[in-house]
Amino acid sequence: MPLRRLLPHPWRSLGVLVLWLLLNNSLHPGHIVLGAAIGCVLPLVTARFWPSTAAIRRPWRVVAFTAMVIFDVIVANLRVARAVLGPVSRLRPGFARVPLDLTTDVGITVLAQTITLTPGTLSADLSPDRRTLIVHYLDEPDAESVVAAIKSRYERPLKEIFG
């Protein structure tokens, strides 16, 4: 299978091509040829640096999840704005420990990123055994509600996506 030989990682190659076209901001045929060439070579050269990859089980859930995160980012900013502009002495910050059901590296990474970008919480540390995520919250009544909200709103859909 020569095509398989030439393109062992078709999705990475496609990603490089799209990145190249975006960087040059053009759909000129020359750029497409050059981007395709780089897309063939780069994944081969850098294959050793890639950590474990994860299969996405339900692509459509990714779209829904992304839309939800974008909406939450806007909510997060309004809440940060209120916390920053209001009196500081009324804030109730603290740490919460979130037990993880996700096991894959990619899943945990995406969850940590989502937590940081969404309202009131910031992922601060992952325990060495990868079973607990330490989260800092800016203004919440107690830690249990933060943990419950993260698990139901973000971890469950991610579990469905990455398994």
Place this chain on the structure above:
Amino acid sequence: MRVKEFLLSFLIVAGAAFCFLGSLGLARLPDTFTRLHGPSKATTLGIGCMALASLVWFTVTRREPSVHELLVIVFVALTTPISAHMVARAALHRRLPVWRGEAPPQ
């Protein structure tokens, strides 16, 4: 044209305002962990709004789609949480004082 101009101006000012709020949080909040909240959320949306404004502006004025601003949005949205997470880990590692409440056991 009027609507487009209004939308663009709104995006520009909103982006700058979010950046300002993020930095105000950095300057005002009481400890290192709360200070991280401002920059990690507000500046991400700030630069996102501004890049979106730039995308719309160049698409309208040059009369051809200009989409490379999406790169900035995606890149910042991916990298800001990573740097915030690493800085928070460093702060925990150095056992920085926590304002109200207690630090998690190591």
Place this chain on the structure above:
Amino acid sequence: MISVAVDIASVLIGLAMLLAFWRLLRGPDIVDRVIAIDTLYINACTLLLAYGIAGDSALHFEASLVIALLGFLTTVAFAKYLLRGDIME
């Protein structure tokens, strides 16, 4: 109208950079200073994008992207240094 918006944006982001710079000088810990640098470079990126719109020039965008790339690497390198006392592994 757009030039007015860019003027307002410049003032706001300038104030934001001053606030971040104040935190950079003030500290109190080196971690706070790292956060301040992180905020400063993102604000610089945003300001450059605004100037790109005002001057109708695509060059500002490239500068903004390069600052974002280098700024991220700088922050990560600082954080790693603070965690391990060493950057290279």
